[in-house]
Amino acid sequence: MLVRFGSKNYRLHTFSVNRSLATLFIFTVIFLFVLMHGAMTLPMPEPGRSFHYEYETLKGYFMQSEDGTDSSKFDFIKQNFGLIDRDYETDGQNEEELGQWRRFERYARHLNKKSRKGEKIKVLFLGRHGQGWHNVAEEKYGTEAWDCYWSMLDGAEGITWSDANLTETGQNQAKEVYELWKLLLPKGIPPPETYYVSPLTRTIETADLSFKGLGLPKDKPYRPVVKELLREAIGVHTCDRRSTASHILKSFPHIHLEPHFSEPDPFWTPDYREPQSARKYRLSQFLDDIFENDDGVFLSLTSHSGAIGSVLEAVRHRTFALQTGGVIPVLLRARRVEGGRAKPPEEPSEGPPACNEPPVGLPN
Known part of the structure; x- marks a missing residue:
């Protein structure tokens, strides 16, 4: 149909176009507002579970769980990983010939087997990564300057700490753990049935140096599984921004990425750092996942100081700092509870405001 300028049909057509443009403009503004607002809050996975677990640390088995153990002086390598020399209800005659670790494994599996419906028993070996270049940088510049300025860079002065690698010192720390496992495996320490690892480079390197090449049983090989939720506090610090999935697989072709592991980092943002309450919620979700889906009793988790601190808080363990x-x-002991886990309210970004330049009077 021919539409003439000035005609009624032309005016209706013009009104319709203008209304469409106005609607499009409004939706664009709303979308940009939501996008900008979302960048200020940490995206959090919502698994849609109708249940969660409540956790309890069973004391009296590891020295680290006891209130009288000083974490600043405790040496797990010299103390048999902290296993307490004690009797168990599953002990019989001539138990000393079995060794402490075999007796403990039998007891832990016994506890799990006799657990009530909805309850599970697991032993978690929580390992912090060895020293990374970000640790060196924080010590070099000081924590205050690190938090407000240097941590937001990829590196400086010949040091790169974005998704930091281990230093030589960090590699040696992981190798010491390897030697401890090598010493204790013939003495009966149960090898982990699953190896969970944070997706950050320093944790994968640590796990590899700690477990790769050990004389493990054929039915319990070292096959690290990368879990997104096991990472350190997310945001602002570039050392806690993970690499792409393709880069991780290229660097560590032997690892297994959990299902639906995205190519880019889906959570890290440059201007919002995950608060402690959100980190605890995230690590509690991780625990819910492995307690629900992993039938193993002895599990290894290679992660970070903040993440391990949140795990200990979630399982009602005493605070215990790890070097x-x-x-x-x-x-x-975990008890399955119906109903989803309560999500904490949104909180402001954790840490100080950003500095435009290195703080005056501090190392630079």
């Missing part, structure tokens, strides 16, 4: 390369075993 780089440290490992803490925990005996846990």
Whole structure:
């Protein structure tokens, strides 16, 4: 149909186009507002579970769980991973010939087998990565300057700390853990049935140096599984921004990425750092996942100081600081509870405001 300028049909057509453009403009503004607002809050996975677990640390089995153990002086390598020399209800005659670790394994599996419906027992070996270049940089510049300025860079002065690698010191710390496992495996320490690893480079390197090449049983090989939720506090610090999935697989072709592991980092943002309450919620979700889906009793988790701190908080364990390369075993009882896990309210970004330049009076 021919539409003439000035005609009624032309005016209706013009009104319709203008209304469409106005609607498109409004939706664009709303979309941009939502996008900008979303960049200020940490995206959090919503698994849609109708249940969660409540956790309890069973004390009296590892020295690290006891209130009288000083974490600043404790050496897990010299203390048999902290396993307490004690009797168990599953002990029989001539138990000393079995060794402490075999007796403990039998007891832990016994506890799990006799657990009530909805309850599970697991032993988690929580390992912190060895020293990374970001640890060196924070010590070099000081924590205050690191948090407000240097941590937001990819590196400086010949040091790269974005998704940091291990230093030589960090590699040696992981190798010390390897030697401890090598010493204790013939003495009966149960090898982990699953190896969970954070997706950050320093944790994968640590796990490899700690477990790769050990004389493990054929039915319990070292096959690290990368879990997104097991990572350090997310955001702002470039050392906690993971590499792409393709880069991780190219660098570590032997690892297994969990299902639906995205190519880019889906959570890291440059201007919002995950608060402690959100980190605890995330690590609690991780625990819910492995307690629900992993039938193993002895599991290895290679992660970070903040993440391990949140795990210990979630399982009602006492605060226990780990040095780089440290490992803490925990005996846990979990009870399945109907209803999803309560999500904490959104909180402001954790940490100080960004500095435009290195703080005056501090190392630079």
